[in-house]
Amino acid sequence: MKQRRPNTTTKLKALKAFDYEDKMLWAAANCLYEQTRGGEKYPEPVVNALVESFAAHSRVLIEFLYPSKNVHPDTILARHFFSPNERWLRICPKESLLMRSTRKLANNHLAHLTYTRSESKLNKRWLFVKIAKELGAVLKIFNETTEIQALRQAVGRRRQRGNKFGG
Numbered sequence: 001m002k003q004r005r006p007n008t009t010t011k012l013k014a015l016k017a018f019d020y021e022d023k024m025l026w027a028a029a030n031c032l033y034e035q036t037r038g039g040e041k042y043p044e045p046v047v048n049a050l051v052e053s054f055a056a057h058s059r060v061l062i063e064f065l066y067p068s069k070n071v072h073p074d075t076i077l078a079r080h081f082f083s084p085n086e087r088w089l090r091i092c093p094k095e096s097l098l099m100r101s102t103r104k105l106a107n108n109h110l111a112h113l114t115y116t117r118s119e120s121k122l123n124k125r126w127l128f129v130k131i132a133k134e135l136g137a138v139l140k141i142f143n144e145t146t147e148i149q150a151l152r153q154a155v156g157r158r159r160q161r162g163n164k165f166g167g
Contacts, residue, residue, distance in 0.1 A: 005080075005083075006080055008151070008154070011080070011081055011151055012151060012154070012155060014076040014080065014081070015081075015148070015151055015152070017076060018064065018076065021057050021060050021061055021064070022057075022061065022139060024053065024057045025054065025057035025058060025061060025132065025135070026132070027053075028050050028051075028053040028054035028057060028128075029054055029128055029129070029132040031050050032047070032050050032051065032054060032128050033128070033129060035047060035050075036129075051126055051128070052109070052110065054126065054128050054131075054132075055105070055106045055109055055110055055126065056106070056110055058102055058106060058131055058132075058135060059102075059103060059106035059107065059110065061135060061139065062095075062099050062102060062103045062106075062135065063075065063077075063103070064076060064077060064078055065078050065092060065095075065099075065135075065138055065139075065142070066092075066095040066099060066103075067079075068103075078092065078142055081142075081145075081147050081148060081151070082145070082147055083147075088142075091141060091145070092138065092141065092142075093137075093138055093141070096134060098127075098130065098131065098134055099134065099135070102131050102135075105126070
């Protein structure tokens with residue numbers, strides 16, 4: 001795959017897309033967390049929609065941080081924000097077993113109707129607090145780099161991410 005060398009304008013647009021994924025991950029995670037803590041009680045179809053939203057945004061962000069070998073050429077990757085691209089590879093923690101299994105679970109759950117998929121256990125198969133905390137730690141590293149801070153300062157935009165469980 002050819003390495004992208006996006007200019008500042010392209011990086012700012014990509015950062016906006018990243019921020020949307022990040023925001024949606026935490027929105028779904030927070031709602032699911034409230035559900036498990038006895039707060040908001042959503043009907044089962046809403047819980048399933050939240051789990052699917054969490055799965056989709058987790059998958060997108062895991063691919064952003066840890067691209068697969070067959071990544072689409074148009075996919076925005078964390079390393080595109082760094083020059084050289086390898087700088088991100090040096091500061092990013094190694095992809096964990098939890099991230100790999102989350103990617104696989106999301107791929108199977110979202111993209112395929114499989115015999116092993118069990119709708120009645122949908123919510124129980126997603127360790128969303130654990131996933132969000134681990135994913136959040138890597139996203140924090142990305143967001144706190146000088147490159148990302150400089151881009152955010154250039155447009156006067158702060159990252160807004162709120163979670164209720166310290167992820």
